[in-house]
Amino acid sequence: MANVKRRMIKVALAGNPNVGKSVIFNNLTGAHQHVGNWPGKTVDKKEGFHRVDDKVIYIVDLPGTYSLTALSVEEMIARDYIIYERPDVVVDIVDASNLERNLYLTMQLLELGANVVVALNKIDLAEKAGMRIDHRKLEEELGVPVIPTIAPKKKGMKELVEKIIELVEGNPRGYSGKTLCYEPRVERFIERLQGEVASREEITKLLNPRWVAIKLLEGDEDVIKKLSEIEGGREVIKKGMKLREEMSRELGDPEVVIADARYTVIKDIVSRTVGELKRLTASDLLDSVLLDKYLGIPIFFVILWWWFQIAFIGSAPFCDILGDGFAALGEVLTGITGHPFIDYLFFGEYGIIQGIGAVLSFVPLIMLLYFILSLLEDSGYMARAAFVMEKAMRKVGLSGRTIIPMIMGFGCNVPAVYATRIIPDENDRMIAILTNPLMLCGARLVFFSAIAAAFYGAYAGDILFSLYALGVVLAFMVATILRKTFFRGRASPFVLELPAYQKPSFKVAAVRMWDRGSMYLRKAVGIILIGLLIIGVLTATDAETLTFTTDPERSLVAAFGRSLAPIFTPLNWDWRFVVAMIFGFVAKEIVLGASAMLYGAGEEEIASRLASLYNPIVMYGYMTFILIYIPCIVTIAAIRQETGSWKWTIFAVVYGLILAYIVNLLIVTLGHLLLG
Amino acid sequence: MTRLIPLAFLGEGEVGRVVEIRAGRGLTRRLLAMGIAPGMKVRVLKSSGPGPILIEVGQTRIALGRGVAMKVLVGGWDAWPM
Amino acid sequence: MSRVDSSTYILASILSILYPLYGAIQFYKGAVAWWLPWIGGEEIQLGVKVGDAYIPNIFPDPFSGIILIIIGVIFARSIYLSKRNPGLADGFLFVGWILASMMLILNLVVLAADILDTYYPLIWGGEIEEPWTLGSDPWGISPHLILGIIAAPIYWKIKYLLKQLIP
Numbered sequence: 001m002a003n004v005k006r007r008m009i010k011v012a013l014a015g016n017p018n019v020g021k022s023v024i025f026n027n028l029t030g031a032h033q034h035v036g037n038w039p040g041k042t043v044d045k046k047e048g049f050h051r052v053d054d055k056v057i058y059i060v061d062l063p064g065t066y067s068l069t070a071l072s073v074e075e076m077i078a079r080d081y082i083i084y085e086r087p088d089v090v091v092d093i094v095d096a097s098n099l100e101r102n103l104y105l106t107m108q109l110l111e112l113g114a115n116v117v118v119a120l121n122k123i124d125l126a127e128k129a130g131m132r133i134d135h136r137k138l139e140e141e142l143g144v145p146v147i148p149t150i151a152p153k154k155k156g157m158k159e160l161v162e163k164i165i166e167l168v169e170g171n172p173r174g175y176s177g178k179t180l181c182y183e184p185r186v187e188r189f190i191e192r193l194q195g196e197v198a199s200r201e202e203i204t205k206l207l208n209p210r211w212v213a214i215k216l217l218e219g220d221e222d223v224i225k226k227l228s229e230i231e232g233g234r235e236v237i238k239k240g241m242k243l244r245e246e247m248s249r250e251l252g253d254p255e256v257v258i259a260d261a262r263y264t265v266i267k268d269i270v271s272r273t274v275g276e277l278k279r280l281t282a283s284d285l286l287d288s289v290l291l292d293k294y295l296g297i298p299i300f301f302v303i304l305w306w307w308f309q310i311a312f313i314g315s316a317p318f319c320d321i322l323g324d325g326f327a328a329l330g331e332v333l334t335g336i337t338g339h340p341f342i343d344y345l346f347f348g349e350y351g352i353i354q355g356i357g358a359v360l361s362f363v364p365l366i367m368l369l370y371f372i373l374s375l376l377e378d379s380g381y382m383a384r385a386a387f388v389m390e391k392a393m394r395k396v397g398l399s400g401r402t403i404i405p406m407i408m409g410f411g412c413n414v415p416a417v418y419a420t421r422i423i424p425d426e427n428d429r430m431i432a433i434l435t436n437p438l439m440l441c442g443a444r445l446v447f448f449s450a451i452a453a454a455f456y457g458a459y460a461g462d463i464l465f466s467l468y469a470l471g472v473v474l475a476f477m478v479a480t481i482l483r484k485t486f487f488r489g490r491a492s493p494f495v496l497e498l499p500a501y502q503k504p505s506f507k508v509a510a511v512r513m514w515d516r517g518s519m520y521l522r523k524a525v526g527i528i529l530i531g532l533l534i535i536g537v538l539t540a541t542d543a544e545t546l547t548f549t550t551d552p553e554r555s556l557v558a559a560f561g562r563s564l565a566p567i568f569t570p571l572n573w574d575w576r577f578v579v580a581m582i583f584g585f586v587a588k589e590i591v592l593g594a595s596a597m598l599y600g601a602g603e604e605e606i607a608s609r610l611a612s613l614y615n616p617i618v619m620y621g622y623m624t625f626i627l628i629y630i631p632c633i634v635t636i637a638a639i640r641q642e643t644g645s646w647k648w649t650i651f652a653v654v655y656g657l658i659l660a661y662i663v664n665l666l667i668v669t670l671g672h673l674l675l676g
Numbered sequence: 677m678t679r680l681i682p683l684a685f686l687g688e689g690e691v692g693r694v695v696e697i698r699a700g701r702g703l704t705r706r707l708l709a710m711g712i713a714p715g716m717k718v719r720v721l722k723s724s725g726p727g728p729i730l731i732e733v734g735q736t737r738i739a740l741g742r743g744v745a746m747k748v749l750v751g752g753w754d755a756w757p758m
Numbered sequence: 759m760s761r762v763d764s765s766t767y768i769l770a771s772i773l774s775i776l777y778p779l780y781g782a783i784q785f786y787k788g789a790v791a792w793w794l795p796w797i798g799g800e801e802i803q804l805g806v807k808v809g810d811a812y813i814p815n816i817f818p819d820p821f822s823g824i825i826l827i828i829i830g831v832i833f834a835r836s837i838y839l840s841k842r843n844p845g846l847a848d849g850f851l852f853v854g855w856i857l858a859s860m861m862l863i864l865n866l867v868v869l870a871a872d873i874l875d876t877y878y879p880l881i882w883g884g885e886i887e888e889p890w891t892l893g894s895d896p897w898g899i900s901p902h903l904i905l906g907i908i909a910a911p912i913y914w915k916i917k918y919l920l921k922q923l924i925p
Contacts, residue, residue, distance in 0.1 A: 066715060100693070101715055256680065256695070260751055263693060282922035284721070285849040287737070293724050295835065298828045299853065305825050306860050314867045317874040324879075387739045391727025464792075493703050494728055494741030497710060503924050 009057045009168050012081060014109060015093035016102050017064030020121045022046075023151035024093060025061040028161070038077050052161055060087070066101070068108040070222035082114050083207065088168045090114040091160065096126035096133055096148075099274065100266050106142065107262045110180055113208035117163050118146045119156065137273045143180065179210065182261035189217055189247045189254075196239050200232040216240030217247060218255045283501055287384065296388040303385070304407055307376065311369040312411055312442075318364035326357025341540060341548040352529060352536065362634065363517045366415045369408065371513040373419070378504035382422070383496060390494060396476040397483045399428040406432070406475070409439025410468070413631055417638040418516065427487040431479050433642055434652050437631035438475040440468050447584075447591045448623055454607035455616050463620065467627055474628065474659070520638075535586050553598070557582060571625070571664050572618040581625065587632050617671035621664045628660035684729065684745035686720045692750030693717050694733075699747040711736050712748060762848055766915045767840055770833045770851060773858070773909055777830030780804065780901035784816050785823025792820060810893030814904040817897055826901060829857050852919050855912040862906025868897045 015021045025033070029048025038045045046061035062081060063074035070076060082090060092109055094102040109116050120135055139146040145163050149156030181187055193213035197203055203212065207226070215223040217240065224240075227233035244254055251257045290299060330353040334343055346352045376382050390400030398406075401423045408416035416436050423429040440448075445464075452463045535557070542549040543559035561579035568578055576598040584591040595606050610619065630653045631639065640649040686692050694716050697704050711733045712718065721737065722730035728739045740748075783802055790797050805812040836850035876890040892898050 100717060259695075263751055282919050283737075285845060285919065286852070286923060287721070287730070288846055289849040289853045291722055291730065295828075295832060295850075299832070299857070302825050302828050302857055303860075305821060306857075306864055310864055310867055313871050315871075317871050317878060320875055321878050321881075328882075383739075387728055387730065390739075390741070394727075493699075493706075493744045494739070495703075495706055495710065495744055496728075496739040498730070498737040498739060501923050 007055075009055060009089070009164065010085065010087040011057055011059045011089045011091060011164060012085075012087040013059060013061045013091050013093060014078060014082075014105065015064060015119075016066055016095060016098070016105060019064070019093045019095040019098075019102065020151040021061060021064060021093045024091075024119060024121070024149065024157070024160075025059065027151060027154050027157050028057070028059055041073055041077060043073055043077055050161065052165070055165060057161070057164065060085075065105065067105055068112070069218075070220050076222065079112065082109075082112055088115060089117055089164050091117050091119055091164070093119045093121050093149075096120050096123045097131070099126075099131075099133070099270055100263070103266045103269070104262060107180065107266065110142070110144070111208070111211045111214055113211060115167060116142075116144045117160070117167065118142065118144055119160055120146055120148045121151050123148045124150050124153075131274055134273045138269070141269045141273060180265060182258070183264060185251065186257060186261045189243050190214055193217065193236075193240055193243050197236055200236065202231045203227065203233065203236065206230065212236070213240070214258065217244050218258055219244060286501060287498065290381070290384045291388055296384075297392065300385050300388055303376070303381070304404070307369075307372050308407070308411055311365060311372060315364035315368040319361040322364070323357050323361040326353055326360065329353055329357070352533065356525065356529070360521070362412070362414055363521060365412065366418070366520050367513045367517040369415045369419070370516040371509045373422075374509035374512040375504040375506070377422075378502065378508065380499045380501040383498045386496060387498070397480040398431065398476075399423055399425055402428060402432045405436055406439055406472075409436045409441060411442055413437050413439060413441045413635040414520070414638050417635060417642050418520065420642060427483070430643065430648065431482045431487055433639055434482065434648065434655075435475040435478050437635055437639075437652065437656060438471045438478065438628060440471045440627060443587060443632065444627060447626060450607045451610065451619060451623060454611040455619050463623075467623060470624060470663075471627055474663070478655075478659070526637075535583070558598075571621055571661075571668055572614075573622065574614070577622055581629070584626060585630060585633060587634070591626060617668060617675060620671070621668040624667055625660045625664040628656060628663055630656045680749045680751060682746045683718065683720075683731070683740070683748040683750050684723075684742050686723065686750065688720055688723050691717060691719045694748060695751050696749040697747060698749065699744070703744065703747070707744075707748065710738055712738065718748075718750065762840075762844070762851060762915045766851070766912060767837060769908070769911060770837050770854070773854070773905065774830050774833035774837060776901075776905055776908070777833065778827045779830075780814070780816060780905070781823045781826030781828075781830060783823070784818065784826060784901070785820045787816060787818035788820035788823055791818035808892075810891060811895075811898050813899045814901045815892075815895075815898035817900060822902075825861075826905075829854060829861070829905075832857065848916055848919060851912055852916045855909055855916060858906045858909035859913075861902035862910075865897060865900055865903035865906070869895065869899075872896070 013021050013025055025046060025048065028050045030050075032050070033046060033048030036045045036047070037043070043063050048059050048061075050057040050059060060081065062078040065072070065075045065078050068075050068079045081087070090109055092106050094106060106116065106118065118138075120133065120138070123133065123135075126133060135146045135148050145167070147156050147160045147163055149160065182190070190210065190213050193216060194209050197207075197209040197212045203209070207223075212223060212227070216227075216237065224237055227237050247254045247257070290296060292299075330346075333346070333353065373382075376385075385404075386400045388400075389403045393400045393402055402420075404422060405416040405419040408419050413436050416439065417433055420429050420432045420436070423432055448464055448467060456463045538556040538560065540548055541556045542551075542554045543556050544554070549555060557579055558575075561582065562575045564578050565573065565575040576595065579598055580591050580595040595610070599606060599609055630636070636649060636653065639652050640646065643649060680695055681692075683692065683694075694712060694714050696714060697707055697712070699707070707713075712731075716733050718731045718733045720729060720731050726742060728741050729745050730737060730739050732738075783804060787800055787802060790800050800818060803812045803816055805814045805816070807813075832850055832854040836847045836854060839847035839850065872895050873890050876886060876888070879886055888894065
């Protein structure tokens with residue numbers, strides 16, 4: 001008979017999930033495989049055969065595991081198989097592109113004393129990530145054979161089989177050669193316990209002493225159970241628990257300590273075998289610049305400024321066209337109804353048509369702002385901007401993204417309020433919306449610059465700047481107060497993914513731009529029409545006769561203004577200030593025109609006329625009032641829409657009025673006190 | 677010597693391995709979903725002064741507030757050798 | 759790693775001087791015009807007079823001035839890094855080029871908008887107040903445009919970054 005006995009070589013495949021284990025299993029067994037169940041468990045058991053020459057290799061695909069603790073069914077299956085079935089070779093399939101994590105399992109297989117061959121899989125991926133792994137050095141470090149493989153391409157399979165056979169025929173079944181030692185302070189405990197175990201034959205027949213020692217120190221329940229059933233086991237367990245207790249006191253939780261010890265060794269090995277780390281990708285490079293400690297924020301401001309300039313200046317002609325168009329429409333239609341009251345109301349200077357024109361004239365601006373915002377967000381830049389501003393903004397109680405609507409507010413509060421959509425946290429967002437009107441918008445600038453020039457001459461610029469600053473400071477203060485009162489609650493934890501950079505889509509931007517513009521149109525028109533109607537009626541109705549009048553001094557508005565004037569005497573206001581302020585409710589640009597009308601002066605001369613009548617302190621106070629009080633009606637419409645509640649919209653109006661009054665009062669009193 | 681330290685204490689360029697996340701369920705879930713899970717290697721890309729830190733986990737770049745980073749415990753690890 | 763050569767760095771050096779220079783002048787003029795008119799000096803220009811316009815025209819705007827200075831600093835930073843960390847230097851060049859190009863586009867948009875703003879009444883047969891000229895335009899051909907053009911050649915050197923970024 002043949003002298004060569006057909007001995008079956010038993011091989012187990014082990015490794016982390018997703019390392020390509022099943023691919024290798026399929027490579028080796030092909031059609032000769034069978035899937036069943038591990039006895040008593042609901043986990044798949046895959047087994048198969050590989051024939052080469054006159055040898056048969058029986059292969060079992062163990063469940064994928066990250067480690068060999070006693071915590072999960074899969075891990076128990078894997079380690080029990082290795083302990084009880086004693087495979088000739090355990091092929092540890094390691095994902096080269098995730099080396100450290102995979103080597104953790106390898107460490108534990110070595111502790112078990114299994115006969116390990118490492119299949120270093122996915123080396124092509126590792127290479128693509130810029131890693132060069134010296135597998136010969138790794139072999140040296142680990143003390144076990146290492147075969148590079150690329151499973152899908154069947155590379156390395158032949159070498160793997162050859163190495164398995166070599167090991168079986170050269171090495172007796174049993175323990176591997178080199179023992180990997182952990183750091184001394186941990187080894188101390190292991191060695192003491194190991195000696196204890198090694199002296200008991202009944203145990204060493206079945207289990208590797210070193211492994212038992214380590215497991216006892218870790219407090220592994222399954223090992224304890226197994227030991228208790230072996231002669232001499234209980235004493236070992238007792239000694240083990242004592243040492244574990246000692247270790248715990250000296251070094252801390254033994255499980256964690258040992259886990260760390262393993263990783264220390266892994267780190268060492270990897271540092272000696274892996275060369276040339278990931279090259280800095282273009283994306284990382286760009287991030288290094290955009291998130292730079294010093295230039296990150298300035299770059300953001302450059303982009304912000306650019307965004308603004310392009311949106312405002314670019315949309316200006318279209319806004320003008322719309323504005324002029326509607327003004328012309330108003331003129332053309334004047335007199336069409338023959339009824340002067342209706343005429344005035346609809347087609348007059350402050351009439352409905354003008355109002356609609358004013359509303360429409362925002363649309364190109366809003367659309368352009370959103371178009372560019374969409375491009376900026378799509379490209380991935382906005383996430384970087386949020387990151388860079390987060391730290392600075394948190395200091396004043398605002399989220400990083402709040403900076404964008406804040407700065408937008410300097411142009412116009414209306415699109416700024418809509419822009420608060422980009423703030424993820426609801427509390428932060430509400431605060432951003434409610435404080436935005438404090439940002440000095442372009443409309444108020446019209447009024448302020450005219451007054452400033454006439455009243456303060458050379459200092460006009462400083463006065464203007466002080467108004468801007470006042471708005472910002474008040475915004476921070478109000479934000480902080482709101483955060484502590486109505487919008488309490490910890491800021492949502494900042495977790496932000498920085499998406500990959502990509503080419504922004506113009507099509508998507510166009511869609512978004514259109515969406516926004518039409519949404520604004522639909523929502524704003526309603527409120528504005530009503531507001532304009534009310535103001536229009538009040539202005540055009542004579543207070544005494546309740547008939548149509550073109551003389552504003554006789555109108556209901558004027559009567560209303562006069563009646564309110566006493567409230568404002570501490571502020572040194574003329575009743576006409578009150579009326580102009582009420583007009584400002586419609587649109588802040590109108591304050592100047594309304595004043596002109598009330599004083600019977602032209603828009604060009606009104607400023608100097610006011611200068612001759614009132615002192616600079618009173619005027620400054622008035623300007624701060626105009627700065628802070630209720631937002632214009634279009635903004636109110638936007639606030640209503642974005643907050644979704646009348647309650648908060650009314651709150652915005654009311655707190656604005658109150659704050660404006662207080663600040664104005666403070667300025668006037670302090671001013672007179674200090675400057676006489 | 678290796679001990680567990682909060683992610684917030686790692687310096688720029690340092691690499692750690694997530695061991696534990698000590699946070700409420702909501703935040704933990706968010707972090708796990710983003711790939712910040714026990715066993716994952718994280719590398720700190722940016723961490724200067726107070727303010728959020730930028731980490732890389734897997735192929736993803738994530739910014740975390742300091743508060744959040746304090747709740748992620750990593751196995752201390754030295755700087756990745758070049 | 760870095761594909762940028764010394765000729766590009768010469769260009770970057772020039773930009774790292776011109777941007778802050780024009781930026782500072784613009785900031786000064788803006789500060790004077792907006793806030794401190796008594797100091798004077800609003801008429802400073804640093805360019806070639808063509809007809810009634812200067813090229814480039816430094817219009818007074820302190821914020822725009824700051825922006826130009828920042829762009830200059832970015833180019834300067836790239837030069838500073840060119841020896842120690844050429845890869846990162848490329849990154850700053852890249853960002854500098856992007857910002858310079860954005861400013862160039864901005865200037866063109868401004869000019870287009872101003873022209874449109876002047877001539878739109880023609881659409882319905884209205885009258886134009888004053889014809890548009892380069893000299894009467896608030897921006898004109900400003901440093902944003904000129905320096906953006908000067909910075910343009912950088913594109914060919916850092917194109918590889920763009921390709922890597924967006925495959």
